[in-house]
Amino acid sequence: MTKQAILFLLLALCISCDKNNEENNTLIFQKLLVNFKENPSTVESKQPLFSWIVEADGYNKSQSSYHILVATSEDKLNENDADVWNSKKVESDQSTFVKYQGEDLQALHNYFWKVKISDNEGVASNWSQIQKFEMGILNKTNWGDSKWITLNKDTRTSTHRFRDYKTGRMKEPLAVDGFAASYFRNEIDITKKIKNAQAYICGLGYYEFYLNGEKVGDHVLDPAPSNYDKQAYYVNYDITEELKTGKNAIGIILGNGFYGQNISWKRDPESDKDLAYGPPTVKLLVKLIYEDDSEADFYTDETWKEATGPIVFNNIYGGDTYDANFELGDWSSVGYDDSSWGNTMVTSPKLKTISAQQIPPIKKLKELEPKKVFKGADGDWIVDFGQNIAGWVKINVQEKKNQLIEIVTTEALLTNGEDIFKGSTGGGANGMPQIYKYICKGDGIESWEPKFSYHGFRYAKIKGVSRKPNVDMIKAVLVATDVEETGSFTSSDALFNKMHTISKWTIVDNLHGIPEDCPHREKCGWLGDAHAFCEYALYNYDMYDFYKKYMEDIRTQMRATKGHNNPETNFQVPTMIAPGKRTSTYAKIDWGVATMYLPWYNYLHYGDDAIVKEYYSDMKNLTDFYLNFKDDNGIMQDGMGDWCPPLWDRRKNPSAMECDPIISANAYFYDVLGIMERFARMNNDGVYEVKMKQEKEALKKAFNKEFLVNIPNTNHQWYQSQTATVQALQFNMVPEDKIETVVNGLVHDIIEVKGVHHSTGIHGNRYIYTVLSKYGKADLAYQILTTPDFPSQTYVMNSGFTTWPERQFIWEDMEGPTNSLNHPMHSGFAAYFYESLGGITTSESQPGYKMFTVNPEFPSEISSTTVSVPTPYGAIKNDWKVNNGLLTMNLYVPFNTKAKVDLTDSEFESLKINEESLKNFKKQNTMEIIYGAVILGSGKYEIEYLKQIND
16 A cells, blocks of 8 residues: 555544544533442442433433443453443443443452443444442451450549439439540551552441541541441541551541440439440451552451540530540550550440441531620620531630630520520430530640530530630531532522521531431431421432431331231331430331332432332331221321421420321321332332222222311311321322312411411421412412511521521520421421422432423512422523513423423413424424423423413
8 A cells, every 4th residue: 555545544534533523522421420429439239330421412312322341450441341241232221220230249349330322313422431439348258357346444534524414304413424435546567569558447436547647538427327236337448648668557536426325315314224335346447459469458456555535525415525634645646655555355246237338428518607706694605606507616725724614505595695595405305415525734725626426506605715705716617417419499589598598507407327307405317307308308419328328227227016906917117216226116107108208209319219129128018017007997097297387385285286197197108108009010019019009099088088178168178287288289189179179278278267377397398388389379388488477487587597496486485495496307398499499390200300390380479590400310400580471491401311391271372492483493303292291302491481370
């Protein structure tokens, strides 16, 4: 071949390559995930799930095929093959949760992968960038010779190690000191250059991990709480950069957390119910791979040294006490003289399973500066941080030796504003008020923040400082599970925007490895609270692993319980709280349905059926348990009630709960029977699917016969309360020919009886605004939310709260606000901002937003709304404005999804898409028109029509 021919051929190839690259660049991989994480380090599933998010130019783009390669090294991941798994080209539109089908994956090994797709027009993408995942410790044998170590001898001598403990049944307080915080250390000698170093640590109790004098990572309060005798979690740290050739020092500080909780929640000092699992204990495994590919392990065992130190008291409820006179110096550094330290004790805690912590860690997320500082009635300083948070304070002080500084944290002031009010944080429930104590060593500026407790607070009262606190002396630190905020909402209404902010704060404050009820008094995972705010949380945050973890807590909390109608039958049933030893009775229907709702909501939002299949037998068993409460009229005789409606007090004013607990529980159970019908179908359980359908139809008939009544002196009907009526409408329990009269009955009670106010607790308040909007009463929903007088969300905001309080009381009539002021169960209503105002809901038939509905329903007072809804395919964005009845939506539909835009007949007539009439747009674009809706594929759309408003 001549030189000229060769040059011509090369030029042709270059042109061809450029053309291919141009075509391929229309499909861009934005994110690649394994088990919904980027490059995860502790995969423990035998068949990991692969997902990818793609951005594509143009309209109506979807995936037609994928090709995945997985290899043991990048070198073995060539253009068309790999040594572990080659899926080959698979004709499929599935781009989320694709199950691994290759060779068995080995514990603690790294794997590399990439993917290539084609779109619906046959255009192929380039191969994605190479991604990585690492397998975790898959079984007990992989821990090698690592042993559990615990404190052998409590050597605390500080007089400040004691706290007063007193519950309501005790006449006098009891001095308690709890288990001591433990300091462990060891030194290792590394003789060769390191290629890779990984640490795996499991603490039963909270821990902090140190290498060569520095804390490893930015986690705090590690690991997440669990039912420790059944399930505990380890955390992986890449310490390749922290270790060095030669001597290295390893240190661990171990606190009580919820594991060593041997103080709070005892009913009296003589109680034989010990809520501690035992003294805190920890195990560590360090795995090294040297440059020459040889390996070595280091681990906790009896050769480690121990001591107690300056943390002389730590309790998850009471707080930390730090006596700086007992500081240990550079105890986690090489060469430290530990000759006075003792030897650790090796122990064998009762524990079934250790697995990798898949949820995000707890971190210090934000620091808040003082907004106001003033003197209380007793002359001590009070600091207002302006926001109710969960976390702790950090201080910088300069005082004399042995000076005791006490910091009492509270959520509120007295109504007169003259001093702190301890109504929600005074320790009456758990026996321990929230107090941080620091004893100075007196050698200059001393900086401190606690390690093993967190509190819910807005105010801090400081005793023992010689000058007025300022920003240099004290800050508040927000401490919570670091879930990624993935959704957003804003509207033209400032009140709604503020409600959204408060709702988010109330959730974040209550994420500490579990969905808590409150971050101070209880810190418990009540099941009813968890499902009340779940949907709103999913709109805002990446909760994929969080709810999977909490389902493990619910399962491991289950206990044998006899049937109600058939006491000879035993069922495994969750308790009202999970996890932990502070349990209560079996979970009543309206709390226990969290066992079905959390998998259902997770499935709807993400489209991954793994959680449904994992817990199907548990959910089926629990459904049968609740069916065991059926009476002769077909109604389940069980329920907890519509928690915390206005003015309700369980002891002083029980009648304020206008909804009979049996009614609201049966409404929930009807919805759950439909969910279980779907779950049975997903699990190929035809017999149970038929049973669920029959039970659902029977309950609907019984429910309407028993509870649907006429409202005297009107032509309306309802279910005897706002909550029950809202539930019946939300769950499609109302007979078709009764819907109008029932909606009118609800409106009648809201306006004529309650004076444009709600009377709902957490069950009804979750749905009332969405239901009213759905049935053409959006303006009324707005009025209820924004009326400034009690009860309403705006009333709460006008009362100065920055998180939602547990109770709905008239605060100005009280000495101070009692009960918790930070309860996320009351954030559930805010899903309304996304599902009604934003108009975005997923499809039950194609979950995970593979298909989603777009239908903004809003009051006349709202002129614009912008939402971003996170999905496994990328964010859905809807930005709409209305002007003189003309609605203009800028809608983004992600690649490989479809949007169903719901429209009335009159809205169809005025519809324009991208400035084209529907008729003209359809000529140039592939789209589907069905009754009451248009179906749009991926792309950016401007949609315009005259909005029909019926209020």
